[in-house]
Amino acid sequence: MMAKNTLVTITIALFLLSNVAIAQNQQETDTLNGDQKIMVFLDCWRCNDSYIQEEVQFVDFVRDKEDSDVHLIITRERSGSGTEYTLQVLGRGSFLGQDNTLTYFSYDSDTDDEERRGLVKFVRAALFQYVSTTSALNQIEISYTSSEESLDVQRNDPWRSWIFEINGRTSLDGEESRKSIEFSGGLSAERVTKLMKTEIEYEYDYNERTFSNIDSDGNNNESVFITRSHRFEGNQVFALTDHWSTGLFTNARNSTRNNYDLSIGAGAGIEYNIYPYEQYSEREISFVYIVGAEHRDYTETTIYLEDSETLYSQRLSSRVEFTQPWGSISGRANFQTFMHNFDRNRFEVNMRLNFRIFRGLDLSLSGRYSLINDQLNIPAGDISDAEQLLNLREQFTSYSYGAFIGLEYTFGSIFNQAVNPRF
Incomplete structure (x- = not known):
């Protein structure tokens, strides 16, 4: 019985040590590759946190505000034709005093997928000014799509x-x-x-x-x-x-x-x-x-x-x-x-x-x-x-x-x- 318990203890210890080694190896690899990411605390009630974390890969999301370089607060409010999201970005540590606020609007006609993709786009934009000071900028591509047609539709609203x-x-x-x-x-x-x-x-x-x-x-x-x-x-x-x-x-x-x-x-x-x-x-x-x-x-x-x-x-x-x-x-x-x-x-x-x-x-x-x-x-x-x-x-x-x-x-x-x- 004692031998069996000893074997179980050794197995658990080896399992934990292997996971620690894998994590440490991954951290060292990230450092060698120069992938220096800022740490972001996402503070958002009724948001799809998992989707945001999956789509925004150029930062590290942390679970406690005290460990973050940037505190991102997202609030939402209903309006006449949809939902308005306010993204308040608060700098911490070396970014202290570098605050910013963006507003994203999702129309009622948007699907759930369109709404979450639009929010992620604004999350990326809100965090860009902080990421641009790190080596992670080398892995980011910037693109712009002009849509004059959509602008005209918004200016000429037949429904007033x-x-x-x-x-x-x-x-x-x-x-x-x-x-x-x-x-x-x-x-x-x-x-x-x-x-x-x-x-x-x-x-x-x-x-x-x-x-x-x-x-x-x-x-x-x-x-x-x-x-x-x-x-x-x-x-x-x-x-x-x-x-x-x-x-x-x-x-x-x-x-x-x-x-x-x-x-x-x-x-x-x-x-x-x-x-x-x-x-x-x-x-x-x-x-x-x-x-x-x-x-x-x-x-x-x-x-x-x-x-x-x-x-x-x-x-x-x-x-x-x-x-x-x-x-x-x-x-x-x-x-x-x-x-x-x-x-x-x-x-x-x-x-x-x-x-x-x-x-x-x-x-x-x-x-x-x-x-x-x-x-x-x-x-x-x-x-x-x-x-x-x-x-x-x-x-x-x-x-x-x-x-x-x-x-x-x-x-x-x-x-x-x-x-x-x-x-």
């Missing part, structure tokens, strides 16, 4: 920046004693420019759930539960200055779950951003104030004995977002109250934090909390067990909450350049 969308989704699942079908669809029109944003959207949702059971007499009993809703929103936002904007908002909805036969509302608001809007990809602290009116026709008489009513409300909200080398933090706070009774109000706060405590150790925190005192639409009468279990009807509550915490610690080799898709 309008983007239209029609969508529909359905799903079906079930088993012997139950089945469900869901359908949702909608229409939208959107036009976004630097000075104005117009959004029009309609959505329809339908959900049908059927349950069956066979009683002692052999009869098949079925229970069918249906929820449906319609929702329309129209928003018009105007840019006033680098820090101020204003907007007009309209909405209409119908919902069996929320006890609305019809609800129609309109409002106007103003927003102030402490930082210029052009810095949205790095930092934002904004405040919004909106006043509005809404007329409601209820499906059932409410707990306040109302079949219909007109309400006036005001809302104050704030948004904070920072994306920095140490991590990111975002938060939203919202306070809304009805004018006729300030006790009928709602306060909501959401926070998310990703923070690097020290080398290799990352902390993730998120949480939400709501104080709810504005449910004027709750129908009178008791809620059935089926309505409660299946969430068929909005239920009375004075608060809601949620929280998440996570820690991640990594150690080992600082390089993560290789991509291996096998198995």
